[in-house]
Amino acid sequence: MNVSIINIGDELLIGQVVNSNASTMSKMLIAAGMDVREVATIPDDGKAIRETLERCLASTQAVLITGGLGPTKDDITKKTLCDYFHSELYENEEALANVKRIFDSRGYELTPINRQQAWVPRCCTMINNYVGTAPCMWFEKDDKVVVSMPGVPFEMDWLMENEIVARLRQHFHCDYILNKNLLVQGIGESFLSDLIESWELALPASIRLAYLPQAGMVKLRLTARGADEEQLKRQIADAVSKLYPIAGQYIVGEDLETLPELVAYTLKKASKTLATAESCTGGTIASKLTALAGASEYFKGGIVAYSNEVKEIALGVKHETLEAHGAVSEETVREMVMGVRERLHSDYAVATTGIAGPGGGTPEKPVGTVWIGIASKDQVIAKVMKYGDRRAQTIERTCNEVFSSLVKMVKCGG
């Protein structure tokens, strides 16, 4: 079954907003076994909407539309769809009750303009948007489906997760789809592919394998598709259990998506705590870890030691060390990582100090030079990385290097 996505909104075309809906929706559809053929981003313009819808309807079975459902004049999606399907608008009771409930909960009075949010074309099935005032509309034309959703990311998200994906699966009698992720670390994609080749060739026809390389690791995704859900579960479990004897030493986690999730999983499993001392990453390591719910189970806190003064005051880095070796040095990163572990009473600690740029480089320590440190009770590892002169990338790569080095140390019980 195949789908196209139309994201409507002037703001997406002037670059004011990054179109994250397209990737969120694609990910959900793919995970449910559907193929996304095209994403079209178009302005709030009736002609563009009609033409794009026509084209997408001709090439795919379902067309998912976001955006243009607000109460202002710019938002013309609802009217355009109503005309396209030769229908007329009416006030939908359930949608009105929803709009009222939301206005009540915010303590706002319902204006006539907001009340219009509850109007939908007669020919569509109204799907209640519990987290917002713009209702979702489901149209059917011949054997095709058109769904119109709000463009606000979390409203689209809620509708897709709670309503649309399941309804599409049911309408088009889709197969069951089960996904299983395995995070692999410490082996390159091509070596991994050689190592598990015979296992891969022996997979049942219902299971597809995908290599999804990410910074510092590879995600293996097994996707099973078929009519019998229980059988698919057994097949996945069987395939995974056969993989462990071959590549088990590289599998660092199951059903995880990112390096910070892997850090969280690894530390929680080991019942260990972490503290951070960040100079060049400026809080980004802590921020990425605390973005995940439940971080307080293992993360005690950190010091963003941006200035040398703070390195001394808050981490106990010796003034002489900074004088003799500079802030970006093995000696400093070692004192930082040991200092934070001791002061914040954690089992493990990580530290970063480097020149993210664009300024601050010297011939001996060019922009992109970063020292990272990882410490446990028993050992301290320090290493220097040479990244390029792009600040954001240097910060990102430093975080990834810290996360993978930390996971390695924890897994080795170091």
Add this chain to the structure above:
Amino acid sequence: MNVSIINIGDELLIGQVVNSNASTMSKMLIAAGMDVREVATIPDDGKAIRETLERCLASTQAVLITGGLGPTKDDITKKTLCDYFHSELYENEEALANVKRIFDSRGYELTPINRQQAWVPRCCTMINNYVGTAPCMWFEKDDKVVVSMPGVPFEMDWLMENEIVARLRQHFHCDYILNKNLLVQGIGESFLSDLIESWELALPASIRLAYLPQAGMVKLRLTARGADEEQLKRQIADAVSKLYPIAGQYIVGEDLETLPELVAYTLKKASKTLATAESCTGGTIASKLTALAGASEYFKGGIVAYSNEVKEIALGVKHETLEAHGAVSEETVREMVMGVRERLHSDYAVATTGIAGPGGGTPEKPVGTVWIGIASKDQVIAKVMKYGDRRAQTIERTCNEVFSSLVKMVKCGG
């Protein structure tokens, strides 16, 4: 002059990668006075590429294509374009020299497959991609232009900024475009619009005004378009100078894009320093500030006091305060913000403590309850915010509230 964008890549359709190129490119094109009519995201598929290119060529004057230029089998953009333009591939000397230079600098040996990167269709103008191995290709057909660029964001970025935008402007004899941003804070969009209405009506026809609301502020963008660059400069300067007597008290910065930029600008201008104490934002405030080059001029550092223990150890929050009032309380946030200002010897300090969720809420302090504190030498402000139950949004909104409250205090000399 109008443009369409085609982003090619399977990875964009399976949701593995967010298509940030579309918004980056749109922003650059709009700033240069061009209109973006459509963004199409399509798979690495010859038929889809040909059909989409055909359609976009029919509706717009220039088509900018990214992606599908890698050396692997999946990447078919170059071959498809070569066939589309009835041309043939040849090894371009300048492109080869560039590929060699990049491989040399990384210490890699040039393989035959990588050497193929230097092949381009005879009918195109090769534009050297200084930061990557895939050359950029410029095609002309009748009065239309097609440009093919790599999909790697920083390579696309470099090419757009250094080559493509200028070449498009020249080719299509575009007008000069000057943009001027004014950041406005402390007044809502509709009140601002009323306040400056007569000024707006008196703007010369060459100047267009846009309201770009962002979290906690409004960005006013003046865009001047015309053939005489000097005249445009004078007109912009004149319009800005007339705006100050009307709305000057709300204008917090010129030519700034975001709240962190505004914080940096305001603190540097006042020659003041900042320290942060973050609990629920977990380092995100520090991370956003240090993402900008030059943060060391005003940012001393911060404490990510995620656990109560760290609030006591690293910030000096009293055990009795935490016992009596809890971590999420006015008393705690005041001790945090004063503690970090004192310990890190900064002029200003900010602090956050809250329940980002999804766990940890109580009837008195539901998920989304956040205390923020702002301190100078002379005053401490604490306020409580009630956000919803979405973790990422609560963190984001807390950061924005902290940034705007801090700017207000610094601007008032508090």
